[in-house]
Amino acid sequence: MTEQTRTDRRPTRQRAAIADALARSPEFRSAQEIHADLAGDGTRVGLATVYRNLQAMSADGEVDVIRTADGEAVYRSCATDDHHHHVVCRGCGLAVEVTGDAVERWAEAVAAEHGFTHVRHTVEVDGLCAQCSAGSV
């Protein structure tokens, strides 16, 4: 029972537009940014709709969601269906997907060590990408 990819949602114009906007950006974007992007494209989509679809997509695992330090939710379409993490640039927002068996194993290990079961984890790495490193200080 891990197949909640049960997307029997109706394909609509706005749904496609959102997915498309997401697909075109290599960075994590907030619901509001996506809404603005679409508006800029001339595609009028209600803000509530953007939120609804984004939620549905993340529930279906079509997009990744992470929270910025100030609690805002940001989304990004993921390249693979597999479990992975991100390395995000604090300067430009560039996000690279990475997999890491090492962390997965570590998480399982420490959790088990303390008697925990049904383990999940959140791992996000951020820094300055090569370009931003060069540009700053």
Added chain:
Amino acid sequence: MTEQTRTDRRPTRQRAAIADALARSPEFRSAQEIHADLAGDGTRVGLATVYRNLQAMSADGEVDVIRTADGEAVYRSCATDDHHHHVVCRGCGLAVEVTGDAVERWAEAVAAEHGFTHVRHTVEVDGLCAQCSAGSV
């Protein structure tokens, strides 16, 4: 330049009460919960004050802050000054502090691999503690 433990804030009754409430709980608590705790104890402290102190304390590294899935900030006084992570129980909220050189090294490695510098990371592990595992399903 990593010593921002420059706490020349004035010690007040409410500040102490907040630190105390935090020290007494082994779980992560939200600002509002702490506010309620104090109120329950008969200690009247303004909500804004709770937020302000919590922020100041986390800035000074006296407490750990993490974001719940729905974006709420939760705090916990940390046992050590050292860099560490948590394994949190989804059932009862119990939080155990763990250190993990393995993750630290992994984070550095994958980041470097993609040309990132000034790397930081967030790692939180959650599951069901021994008790909750036994109790559920």
Added chain:
DNA sequence: CGCTGATTTGACAACGGTTCTCATTGCGGA
């Protein structure tokens, strides 16, 4: 020990992101 100026506090308004409401719209099957 009381005074003085600066830091904190507290009540409440303001904010910003997200969710809810509900009438309207538009897809998909019959």
Added chain:
DNA sequence: TCCGCAATGAGAACCGTTGTCAAATCAGCG
């Protein structure tokens, strides 16, 4: 083509958090 139901849109409602500003407090000093 028609119907029924899911999806949409506009705006209000929510909720955690932050800002405002006058009143309360504290530290140092005379």
